Amino acid sequence: GAVVSQHPSRVICKSGTSVKIECRSLDFQATTMFWYRQFPKQSLMLMATSNEGSKATYEQGVEKDKFLINHASLTLSTLTVTSAHPEDSSFYICSARSGDLSYNEQFFGPGTRLTVL
Amino acid sequence: AQSVTQPDIHITVSEGASLELRCNYSYGATPYLFWYVQSPGQGLQLLLKYFSGDTLVQGIKGFEAEFKRSQSSFNLRKPSVHWSDAAEYFCAVRGNNNDMRFGAGTRLTVKP
Secondary structure, three states: OOOEEEEOOEEEEOOOOOEEEEEEEOOOOOOEEEEEEEOOOOOEEEEEEEEOOOOOEEOOOOOOOOEEEEEEEOOEEEEEEOOOOHHHOEEEEEEEEOOOOOOOOOEEOOOEEEEEO | OOEEEOOOOEEEEEOOOOEEEOOEEEOOOOOOEEEEEEOOOOOEEEEEEEOOOOOEEEOHHHOEEEEEHHHOEEEEEEOOOOHHHOEEEEEEEEOOOOOEEEOOOEEEEEEO
16 A cells, blocks of 8 residues: 555656656545655755645745646646756656555655656 | 754675664654665665654664664664665655655665
């Protein structure tokens, strides 16, 4: 149980295009989802927190107009990288938590590798 | 603010040798602590977690960690390392908003 999926696992796009990444909780309802970003050989940095049905809360330094987050249902959150540039190339990982499961634990997706040419 | 520090960027051990990866946390109350492992190009796998109770926590793949409040530490140990343990290891603490605050990671290399 407690599986989180991400789609796509890998995406290559041209500079200036937008890319949407999906994060789904497959067997539980995720009241909160988190989006992290990981540059090569670095740690994961929290980008934003999204609660179902409300606006996402962005960490300092993360452009909300560039990284659009939608958490429209209890099983799906999407991250859209708008007008992507090469510096946006990174590994994006989502996680989800539910008050019905282990309250203090998050369940991580497998990640999406974005390469912007 | 909650944070964790992993002092060792890279550790090399011989296969069969014991392993200890260090993690120090900064948190006012009782922290919720985690260890994750990440293989190259892969997502995170939870090894173990500490919320409360017994300070010695057993995890998967033969790993264990000990919570020491007096030292603000949560070090990860394994008595005998296997070549397949080579990976990046992250210590994390739960933040106030239920997010995760990760350490910088420790890369483990296993020599044959």
